[in-house]
Amino acid sequence: MDPTGTPINSVRLLWLLLLLPALGLAGGDESGDGDWRVRGDTTARMEYYSISGDRELGTYAEDGLQAYQDLNLGLTRGGDGEPLWDIDFSSVVSGSDYRTQDHGTRIEYLRLHHENATSPVPYRVDLGDQQAYFSRLSLDRDVRGARLEMQPELGRAEHSLVWLSGSYRRHWYDDDETRLPHLVEPEGDYHGASWLVTDPTLGDWSLNVVHHDEMAFTGEEHRHLVTSVAGDWGMEFMRQDLDAQAELARLEGQAWSGLQDDSVRAVDDRGWRASLAGEDHLLPLPLDYSVRYERFGADFEPAGTEVVSDSRTLAAAAGLQLTDRTRLRGRFNRYRDAAATANPIRIDEHGMEVAVPFGIGPVHTNHRVDVLHRERADRVGGVDQLTRRATWDLELPVTDSQETHMNLYWLHLDDRASGRFARTERRASLAHSAGFRVGDLDVSAAPGVAYRTRDGHLEQHAVHPTLSLAATGALHELGVSLGYRTLERPGLVSPDVDEYQLSMDWRYRMNRHQFGLEYEHQLVEPHVQEEHLDQWRAGMFWRYDFSGEG
Amino acid sequence: MSRLLLVLLIGFATALHGGQRSQEPIGEQEDMGALPTADRQQLEGWLRALAASWNTPRLSDYLDPDLPDRQRLLGAIEDQVPPDAELRILSVGPVRVLDEERAPGVITRVVRVSVRLQVQGSADNGGLERRESRQDLVVRWTRRVPQ
Structure with missing residues (x-):
């Protein structure tokens, strides 16, 4: 990231601007199937950030001129039974630290x-950037590569055969390498095949084989061959509308051992998942339910997936819809992390949600109450926490264009192991929104106030009133927002502060063009420290839509 | 870096799928689709509303009920994120329309949008922390249109 906020290359910008009218002409034509159809837009945005005082206290980290122009371009030819060609392209010329890592x-x-x-x-055929997805346990990764799919006609079932080869590199995707090493995205190469069969009576079945070769930012390398069989089928049984899914996968290969002398070790492990979701048609009231179980072995962590090894998940939920606005839902979740180690961590939670309308005379309100009980503990007693939480939501529609909303929140965490993380939180918020018409303008006003307090670990207390105003005409939109927050943090080394915020924006739309002006100001005054923060941001943008349909 | 950012990352690594890939017949797709400017502005407003709901009970209204580990994510935010933590959208990048369905009076779109996010708040050590990240979000929204 360039801290100086260097202005972007104006020659490149000009080149793009000159190109756009040509694209617009092409997009405006009535095209037949044999011609290319154009879609897309471009946005040029320029902002100036001014920061003075203690930067730690403020919202923004980078100051100076920040500007970029991006281009989204799509070209399509054919379709509607004819061979289809489609090109999708996005690029950016950036001199903004808020848009890209590098200029x-x-x-x-x-x-x-x-x-x-x-x-x-x-x-x-797909060439280029794409999401590579076979199944949850075999492949789920953004890659740049090639994918070929064929759908031969073989009997009454539908078949889909896919070959995919792709890679992930951090610099292609503007990834941040300044995080802690274990949080930086790994780089890798992925090759695999998938055969999916869809049968009208037997459901969907797939066989997936993927080779993952991934290198973490820390230097750890993993080479995995994952083979999985997945199934998904719907059925009706005793007036139950059921959808069942299952997947079984095996991982073989090499993983990082953590040893200096012998860094690679052989791994061979399994993972599986199963779920059932259903709707009942037996009872007079609509009832839905679901249950899901996942079990992944100690070494089952396929590189190009979101799977976390050595874990178990059991999740169950059920809901009953009593009337249009009255419902009852219950849930139970059980997680086991580091399950095969000497000190596994278990999380057990159950909760319930009730939504119910309530009216006295002409006043009608909607209520939603949610309660939760969660225990988190390890085997040796280093972690032992009990969390209880309750929330109450209240909606009060005053008229068709006015509504009041209130939320109350209470949470208590009992740290039974050390007492260090014990805390009680209370939050309350009250907001009102009103809409009315002034001449040709739709005007809305939304005052609100939020109160948050936490006693115990990281104690802090905040009061945050806000006011938002907006006016919308046929072509114009204007918004103003004011905010004040007083924040006391006796449990932290951070200072207690008063914050004042103002933001304004204006939008104007003219045919395919949109213009916008934005201004934002933030003042943060510490209660004891002398140095305060004063920062503002002023920005403008232009967007041009050159799609065929406008 | 504290657990704050970790929770943020888990929170928005949204998966489009929870099971296996599905059969998509060849020849039925006519166009990849584009997002009109007015809808893009609406999407950007929605993303800012999503960011404002982070660290509040309203976040659960935004997450897909079928998202794997949805409850675990909400529990992790509740356990680990301090009251003063805020999430902000720094910029909105490329938007891809993945799916679009039109019915009388209603358009339902599924889009994938790349955003740069910033989370700011108290860290475990009692100091202030501000971190950025790039995330891809999959957004499904239904819009009523005049017939």
Whole structure:
């Protein structure tokens, strides 16, 4: 990140601006299937940030001129039974620390898509940036690569065969490498095949085989071959409308051992998941329910997935809809982390939600109450916490255009192991929104106040009143927002402060063009410290939509 | 870096799928679709409302009921995020329309949008912390249109 906020290269901007009218002309034409159809938009944004005083206290970290222009361009040809070609492209010329990590020109997305249903074997090809997804346990990763899918006709079932090869590199995706090393995105190469069969009576079944070769920022390398069988089928049984899913996967390969001399070790482990969701048609009232179980072995953590090894999850929920606005839901969740170690961590929680309307005479209100009980503990007694929480939401529709909303929140955490993290939190908020018409303008006003207090660990107390005003005309939109927050943090080394905020924005739309002006000011005054913070941001943008349909 | 950012990252690593891939017949897709300017402005407003709901009970209204580990995420935020922590959208990047369904009076869109986020608040050591990250969000929204 460039702390100086260098202005962007104006020559490149100009080049893009000159290109746009040509695209707009192409997009405005009535195109047949044999011609390219154009879609997309471009946005140029320029902002100036001024920060003086103690930067730690403020919202923004970078000051000076921050500007960028981005371009989203799509080209399509064919379709409607004919072979389809589609190109999707996004790029940005950035001199803004708030838009990209590094300044300069960056292609953010580029994909060529082609599909042909008229060939003897219908096929689909994707080249470039795409989400590589086979199943939850085998492959789920953004990659830049190639994907070929064929859908041969073989009997009454539908078949889909996919081959995919792709890679992930941090600099392609503007990833932050200044985080703690274990939080930086790993880089990797992924190759795999998937065969999906959809049968009218037997449901969807897939066989997935993927090779993952991934290198973490810390230097740890993992090479995995994952084979999975997944199924998904719907059925009716005793007037129950059921959807069942299951997947079983095996992981073989090499993982990082953590040892200097022998850094790689062989791994061979399994993971599986199963779920059932249903709707009851037996009872006179609508009832829905679901249960899900996942169990992943100590070494089962396929590199290109979101799976966390050595864990178990049991999640169950049920809901009863008594009337249009009255419902009852219960839930139970049980998690086990580091399950195969000497000190596993368990989390057990159950909760209930009740939504009910209540009216006295002409006053009608909607209420929602949610209560929760959660225990988190390990085996040796280092962690032993009990959390209880209750919330109450109240909606009071005053008229068609006015509504009051109130929320109360209470949480108590009992740290039975050390007492260090014990705390009680109380939060309350009250907000009102009113809309009315002034001449040709739709005007809205929304005053509100929020109160938050926490006693115990990281003690703090805050009061935060706000007021938002907006006016919308046929072409114009104007918004103003005011806020004040007093924040006391006796449990922290951070200072107690008073914050004042003002923000304004104006939008104007003219055919395919949109213009906007924004201004934001923040003043933070510490109660004891001398140095306060004064910062403002002024910005403007222009957006041009050159899509064929405008 | 404290647990604050970790919770943020878990929170918005939203998966589009929870099971296996689905059958998408070849030849039925006509166009990848574009997002009109007015809808993009609406999406940006919605993203700011989502960010404002983070660290409040309203966040559960925004998360997909079928999101794997939805309850675990909400519990982790509740346990680990201090009251003064706020989430802010710094900039909105490319938007891809993944799916679009049109019915009389209603348009339902599924889009994938890349955003840069900033989380700010008290860290475990009692000091202030401000961290940024880039996240891809999958957003489904239904819009009523005049017939």
